Amino acid sequence: MTVPAHAYDPEAARSLIVEVSERSGQNLLACYQCRRCAAGCPVGEETGYVTPDRLIRMIALGDRQAALENELVWRCVSCYTCGTRCPNDIQTARITETLKKMAKEAHLEPLRPKIADFHSAFLESGVRWGRANEMEFMGIYEVKGALRSMKKKDFKSIAEELKTQADLGLSMFKRKRMHMGLQVSAGRKEIQRLQKKASQKKR
Ligand code: SF4
Ligand code: SF4
Structure with a gap:
């Protein structure tokens, strides 16, 4: 190479x-x-x-x-x-x-937008509840992807993605790998405090 x-x-x-x-x-x-x-x-x-x-x-x-x-x-x-x-x-x-x-x-377009979406959805949900809730963070992830596809008027890929994720969600749900309710970590406030401190940290 x-x-x-x-x-x-x-x-x-x-x-x-x-x-x-x-x-x-x-x-x-x-x-x-x-x-x-x-x-x-x-x-x-x-x-x-x-x-x-x-x-x-x-x-x-x-x-x-x-x-x-x-x-x-x-x-x-x-x-x-x-x-x-x-x-x-x-x-x-x-x-x-x-x-x-x-x-x-630096507002650079991520090389892998889906990975960037997954990353920020996971972080958003994790900081809000002190742990990631599958339903919520996958929902945020899907909305981010759908908005990007809508900007490009790519409705076909939105439909395909929704179908893929619905199938995946159903299969995870059947295996008890997907939880419906919102679970809150006891250390939620501490995680939020640490995240705030990290984002304010002087570069
Ligand atoms: S990061 Fe560590 S393992 Fe990798 S090249 Fe440097 S010294 Fe070696
Ligand atoms: S943390 Fe793992 S995936 Fe990341 S660069 Fe190192 S070996 Fe590769």
Whole structure:
């Protein structure tokens, strides 16, 4: 696979490394590109040339656009396999999470809009109730997708999506994997407080 070259921009590199390191809580400068993290990533086949080590390299070189707009940022499932293998305890899952937030703040169109919708619906519901309620967060997710399709006047895909999700919901419900009521976590207020604190945290 051809790996594109990234130009080194010292100024941009300095500020990008500081920003991502501070926000993710990971010491990017400790990465010595051994690539142990690249083996075993479950989404490795879907992210093209972007492996955790290469994502860190993009940041270290100051290529903000490449770091914010790549498949690994959107496809990372936060399994922490790469972090477990890293001799320097660098958790790429926290880096991809940070880059997702930065892409959103920069108003970039997500490379994978459905994943972005799922992510924000899960977070919205989780923060509101202190835990995710399947019915609510799947409802938010579907509305977000439907609104996007409506903008494109793509009514066919709305109908297809509704049918797919109705079938899936029914099958989950039969297996008792879908709960109708809203469940509230005892630590809901604490979760809301932490989320507020995190979103106000100075970058
Ligand atoms: S395993 Fe750790 S040190 Fe090695 S390339 Fe990956 S992030 Fe860098
Ligand atoms: S945390 Fe993300 S990048 Fe790391 S192995 Fe898992 S899916 Fe891959």
